[in-house]
Amino acid sequence: MKALTSFFDRLVQRYLPDAFLFAIMLTFIVYLLGVFFTDSGPMEMVTHWGDGFWELLAFGMQMSLVVVTGYILANTPVVKRFLAKLSSLANTPGQAVMLVTFVALAACLINYGFGLVVGALFAVHVAKRVPGVDYRILIASAYSGMLIWHGGFSGSVPLLIATPGHFLEETMGLIPVADTLFSPFNIFIVMTLLITLPIFNRHLLKGADPLSTINTSLWKDDSEETENKNTPAIQTQPATPAERLENSQVLSLSIGLMGLIFVGYHFITNGFDLNINIVNFIFLFLGIILHRTPRRFLDTVSEAVKNAGGIIVQFPFYAGIMGMMVSSGLSEQISLWFVSFSTEYTLPIFTFISAGVVNVFVPSGGGQWAVQGPIMIQAALEIGADTAKTAMAVAWGDAWTNMIQPFWALPVLAIAGLKIRDIMGFCVMILMFSFIPIAIGLLLF
Template sequence: MTSTMEAAESEQGLARVAQSLARWTEKWFPDAYVVALAGVFVVALAAFANGSSPKAVATAFGDGFWDLTTFTLQMAMVVLTGYVVATSPPVARLIDRLALVPNNPASAAGYVAFLSMAVSFLNWGLSLVFGGLLVRAIARRTDLRVDYRALGAAAFMGLGGVWALGLSSSAAQLQANAGSLPPALLKITGLLDFGTTIFTWQSLLMCAILMALTMVIAQWSAPKGEAIKTAEQLEVDLDDQPEEATPRTRPGEWLEYSRVLPILAGLMTMAWLIFQFLAKPALTVVSSLNGYLLVFLVLGLVLHGTPRKFLQAVTLAVPPTAGILVQFPLYAAMAAILTKAKGRGGITVSQHLADFFTSIGGGGAFAVVIALYTVVLGIFVPSGGGKWLVEAPYVMQSATDVHMNLGWTVQIYNVAEALPTLINPFFMLPLLAVLKLRARDLVGFTFLQFIFHLPVVLLLVWLLGMTFDYVPPILPASP
């Protein structure tokens, strides 16, 4: 009895420390949009210090502001399609069945972490919603008393652990699609398909190691006994019953309630996908972001059954995309100032940064420094990958100069990009909306994951990077 009480007090003490950090962050850390907006002016000041004229900086800002319009819409659609698929009736029924698997609070946390990471490899937006609904389904069980906070943090591990190593990686998707890649970056890197980034054995091994580590930490850190805080104790309503569909009142509404059009759209998309695989290499088809989004969007339509239900789900999915829509243009402007506003001697800020990273040399030191730089910048600029456009021009130029494998350099960025999400609560927002919790309820557990992940990630990018050979960039043919 005494040992149980001491364990509970220890867990509560650790949670108190972590939640104190979360409360400090909530109190002092501004909104992510404000951070991005401030970043534009920090970059502008750096350009001025480099000798750029006000005209050069202002021109780069205005001309570059909409450079990422296509990519911005694509990333917003990643979130929207993930939400729509996760809330469809078939997936909801699957979630209810999956919720019956764990048999104790600790295994439930590890189980949720595993499933959220597995789903995140396919779509990080889907992972957030799927994980949140799975946590709610487990919490509704009357035969299992679980800590709602620990399970909520475990549901975030898809994004906090491995999302950027999967198919919806913004940087990998960007590098594989010439139409989404800014011309200046395309000249440096060429196209890098998934076979050179997320599907290398080194990247897959790193993903597997991080998944195993995350599951162990989630299970080990889950509160037990009296330390558990249930959804009921946190005053969370767990009722997920869908709203009743409004009855048809006009003949013109018949198609809105019919499955005919969704089925036809599904068949059309399936035919398109088959022809794509017949005509192109498999990796080219898989790495097409537009095709990926088409499949997920139509899949959501088919799974919801009728256009009316599908549109209701889309309406709920739009708010979580707001941050992406208003922040990515700021990242585009930052990238333009860094790469286009020339200073003394016609040198841009990005060229100076490239010279600095080049001076480090190749090998493990380069990989570790790039990873650390990405982590630090990501804490202050939570972008979900849009930040790649800010870093890529000088990071990839440096990688080319020191003959570092470009595909692995993208993966160094990707694995390091996930780490700041464990501290900065910006990307928790869609999950928090599903769980009906506050960031401070989860950050204590995610911060613990960060402490373990950081040294492991640095070790992996160093060791695995030694197994790569340098491959010169393959530039697309001029039109």
């Protein structure tokens, strides 16, 4: 365990470039694969790339707001005190890693966007509480919560195929969540990861490099600084009408309550629909209320937006990669190759592996299902495999290789102040370990 962890950590630190360069390298790889293994020529691949380049604008904005609104909420005094109190449950590096892993897993089980933010923010607070812990492993543990998201309440595939009118309804019908999320194999995978992954991540500490250094300014306790910064805004009488508006607690409270009323209405009318938009909405308006004045809120926003730069620049490149994968038929070829040697019994496990491969290039749960879903479900119907398990195999494959795909790590890294090479070596170990319970669940249940 120690030797493997140290090996992958050193390998990644030495050879893995910045996440932006990783996206560029993937772009060239997919371009060449498309030219040599599909009917698309060099210019056609460029066209596929350019046509898809802006397809993730809306999603990129959502993920940028995940970082910004999470940062805003986390920097309110109330949330800081709560996270600090929760982090006091950990007193040793091992306890710190286990606690962060479990909290991240539980949060991602509820909602992946919520889990990404909560896991990263909580890891930073735990690092302040236990300064002897390897900060890189702590953030990798927070990111490992993403392993579980597609088997939880925000999983796009199981929720989609349970919704009337989904694009494969004529082929496979409606599959209730009782056959996917609450099936024995899915419950086994989720519960096994909840129990074993915190223990596994704790053992990653044995392979940590004792000479590695991280910017410890992230760990400083700035509660006193924030308190001093905010106090004059309360005690000093604003001089102009504009300043009085900027420091109006009534204004923040009014618009904040209006937002929370809508949140209540949303849940009453739609049930527990905790999608990414409503998560951002809740974080935003809670941040407005808890910062108490528009001026303090806007000051925090100015700091928060600095963390979203990587997402804004890199997501279009991943959209271009997805455009080449889908339009050239490359993703379809990968899927069909795995189907070609599958049986009724092995189709789910090979679907899982193929989904993991495709996810490296198409890192979007809904987007990947649109690409692979029709192929895999048709194969399942033809050979008599379980369609519900096959669909969940695509979902778990998508979640599995997120551990080595920077796409979803960008919000976590932005909050933590790290680069992808700082955590990827440990994420490779997590990828290898998580294959075991997922494969057992798909094969034996």
